[in-house]
Amino acid sequence: MEDNRRPLEGGIVTDFADRMSYSGYLCLEGLLAQQRPLSTPPHHDETLFIIQHQVAELWMKLMIHELTAAIRFVQQDQLDPCFKILSRVKLIQMQLFDQWAVLETLTPSEYAEFRGVLGSASGFQSWQYRMLEFLLGNKNRDALVVFRHDAAIHAELTAVLEAPSLYDEFLRHLARRGLAVPTACVERDWTEPHTKNDALIEVFREIYQNPRGQWDAYEMCEKLVDVEEYFQLWRFRHMKTVERIIGFKRGTGGSSGVGFLRQALELTFFPELLAVRTGLGQK
Ligand code: HEM
Numbered sequence: 001m002e003d004n005r006r007p008l009e010g011g012i013v014t015d016f017a018d019r020m021s022y023s024g025y026l027c028l029e030g031l032l033a034q035q036r037p038l039s040t041p042p043h044h045d046e047t048l049f050i051i052q053h054q055v056a057e058l059w060m061k062l063m064i065h066e067l068t069a070a071i072r073f074v075q076q077d078q079l080d081p082c083f084k085i086l087s088r089v090k091l092i093q094m095q096l097f098d099q100w101a102v103l104e105t106l107t108p109s110e111y112a113e114f115r116g117v118l119g120s121a122s123g124f125q126s127w128q129y130r131m132l133e134f135l136l137g138n139k140n141r142d143a144l145v146v147f148r149h150d151a152a153i154h155a156e157l158t159a160v161l162e163a164p165s166l167y168d169e170f171l172r173h174l175a176r177r178g179l180a181v182p183t184a185c186v187e188r189d190w191t192e193p194h195t196k197n198d199a200l201i202e203v204f205r206e207i208y209q210n211p212r213g214q215w216d217a218y219e220m221c222e223k224l225v226d227v228e229e230y231f232q233l234w235r236f237r238h239m240k241t242v243e244r245i246i247g248f249k250r251g252t253g254g255s256s257g258v259g260f261l262r263q264a265l266e267l268t269f270f271p272e273l274l275a276v277r278t279g280l281g282q283k
């Protein structure tokens, strides 16, 4: 290739008048028409802000798809397919974490120039994020009020709020295996978040003290811990990004801002899976 040009091969398909094409399959016409800055004249960096959020929402869509499938597998007592799913979920979470670096190139001065056009819009109104929290067990009915205006989304989120989370389903699975999971964890008001239960720590102690005894349950526990860790890392980096871009201003969604985001770092999905570690190796 002396002329530094790759010749096209004869077999390359070139007529797409009546064939499925790349952009046709991916609906790119619609997708790429959705980046519409509201600032006038359009501020250069608003495009970054929009695309960063849209990409995050697309990854969240896939995470919801994957976690919903994982819940169904656990309901059917099949843990093996969940391992692959949760590995994928963790890799998506790593993408979402790394993605903050792109947004961090937005300076406070640049953001201030178009923040006004956002009005009261805020990530607090991301229904996909709320659904992820619910699927993983951070239930909070109060978070639904901001979706009152949208009956379809409100109903969809309510259904997930009222259903057992991935962790709830895992605990129910462990109970079906004959492990001493407290009844209060197996039948309860699923709209409430799970709270730490000491008897459950004992169940996990049994699993962690003899991994070979129930390797699949042990592996599932570790996959869940991975997902929790990356969820927290995402929350932390969101908070740090917010801190460096708007300091301690109030949020457009009406919250105190960084202080409100910091409180989310205290939330935990699988408290017993962290607690069990403290006692391991001790008699
Ligand atoms: C300049 C960048 C960003 C700033 C300054 C910012 C700021 C904030 C603030 C202050 C809140 C608290 C709610 C409020 O009062 O508005 C919030 C919540 C939230 N933001 Fe962002 N954010 C940024 C980027 C992002 C991105 C890229 C995402 C990705 C989807 C995101 C998702 C969320 C979510 C899901 C919440 C709700 C968190 C919760 O309920 O704990 N934010 N954001």
Ligand SMILES: N[C@@H](CC(=O)c1ccccc1NC=O)C(=O)O
Residues within 6 Å of the ligand: 053, 115, 118, 121, 122, 123, 124, 246, 250, 251, 252, 253
């Ligand atoms: N809450 C942000 C605004 C914001 O970040 C935002 C606005 C509209 C759509 C998504 C957003 N992202 C996360 O909150 C702020 O207070 O500046």
